[in-house]
Amino acid sequence: MTGDARIVVGVDGSTNSLVAVDWALAEAGRLDARVVLCHVGRASGGRASGGLGGDGEDALSAAERMLARGVRYARGRAPNVEAIPEPRSGGPAQQLLAAASGAVLLVVGARGDGGFHGLRLGSVSAQVARHAHGTVVVVPNLGDRAGAERDPQIVVGVDGSPGSDDALAFAFAEAVRRKAGVRAVHVFDAATMQAMATLPQEDLYRLHVSAADTLRGLLRAHARAHPAVEVSRELLSGAPAATLAAASATAELLVLGSRGHGDIATLMLGSTSNTVLHNAQCPVAVVRGDPRSGRAHPRRRTVTRFAPKPSADIRG
Ligand SMILES: Nc1ncnc2c1ncn2[C@@H]1O[C@H](COP(=O)(O)OP(=O)(O)O)[C@@H](O)[C@H]1O
Ligand SMILES: [Mg+2]
Known part of the structure; x- marks a missing residue:
């Protein structure tokens, strides 16, 4: 049927x-x-x-x-x-x-x-x-590598943009279909890393805790809607595209939003998504539109930043 x-x-x-x-x-x-x-x-x-x-x-x-x-x-x-x-x-x-x-x-x-x-x-x-x-x-x-042992896991890149929320919706729906888990990965970008380099230890710790909270918050509604899906969260640092591509090596599927926080509004595919496509070691879904609404162009939604801009003072 x-x-x-x-x-x-x-x-x-x-x-x-x-x-x-x-x-x-x-x-x-x-x-x-x-x-x-x-x-x-x-x-x-x-x-x-x-x-x-x-x-x-x-x-x-x-x-x-x-x-x-x-x-x-x-x-x-x-x-x-x-x-x-x-x-x-x-x-x-x-x-x-x-x-x-x-x-x-x-x-x-x-x-x-x-x-x-x-x-x-x-x-x-x-x-x-x-x-x-x-x-x-x-x-x-993947030729010979296609048969390699993979975790029953869907890796999804989360940057807090509306696009990454669409990616999460797709990843959870796909996880249900595959009886797989969702591994949500946020990679600290270069600007955040640079800001972090100048922070004293205790601020660095607070930044990590707050980023972990942010990630948990972004996942909450999806996890509630799909209680059977096992979820893991990870904060990584490095070049976002290379880090996500590396994470794809053991995954069944890598899910990305089509756009991230990139400031060039006319870009139809963010630079991270573009670079990941060249280097991924599993199939990659580039999600456009919210799969829950069935609309290709959802209304404007909230943007969440994982860390303050480098110039902002996170102390106090
Ligand atoms: N003429 C075509 N008709 C339908 N699908 C195509 C055509 N050309 C490419 N594709 C699709 O795009 C994929 C990538 O092909 P392409 O981008 O042309 O790579 P290459 O440069 O290696 O030929 C193919 O595996 C196929 O799914
Ligand atoms: Mg061709």
Whole structure:
């Protein structure tokens, strides 16, 4: 049985994208959703992407043939999940985003069939993560490391921004679906670390205690709403992106908000999220919109800072 919810997954014919299909199928089983396999054939003359078709071949019919194979693959892997092909032509990222309109998730491989060797995030996946209106999951192809023992745990990065509250909502919902725990991680950023370096010992201690309280406070409503989920909280210091990427090594899923406290309002993907996507060692969900409200653009919400700005005097 499959419900109305759709998970859209980008398929480019590469093994990397089949890893994303596998992830989408497993998630569809948990969400009672159907999986839409979308391939975007290149519209501008020449070869269709993914090594299919010859010069001048219609991009759409090449996409259809590739997806027939993709759907066969999906049905073989997860016979109980409805798999539907959606061939498109045009710009891959733009078309994937259009296909994902109204879907619960858009899933892509971290890499595809092209690009520069050695990069860990392809251009399509990077664009999709940056411009999506809804939640995007980027799935790395871990090869041999895929089978490594992982804790049944979802790591979520919390910085006190509205985006990180959305990430928490997604992480808890996903934890329920997976019967996993939530490990909430706050990483002190460089400015806070710098301020901390000048603080006397007792102020440093107070700052830690107050940050721990802040983290507990941010988690409270989510933890209450999901009492069965085991929660752990951690305050770490270091470069936020590198620290979160390191935390992903033992997790089933890393969940991030699309934006953090970064002051550049036009950025569609915060710099931490962007850097983590390049370095993560498990699938990463970049959450947009509050999954509880079903709205992609929630109203303005409170911002919580973990520590005073460096200039502020925390003594007294
Ligand atoms: N033409 C396409 N149609 C559908 N999905 C695509 C297409 N190109 C890329 N994708 C999706 O984006 C992921 C990353 O691919 P991409 O960013 O192009 O990396 P690379 O540069 O390694 O090819 C793929 O695994 C796939 O999920
Ligand atoms: Mg590509």
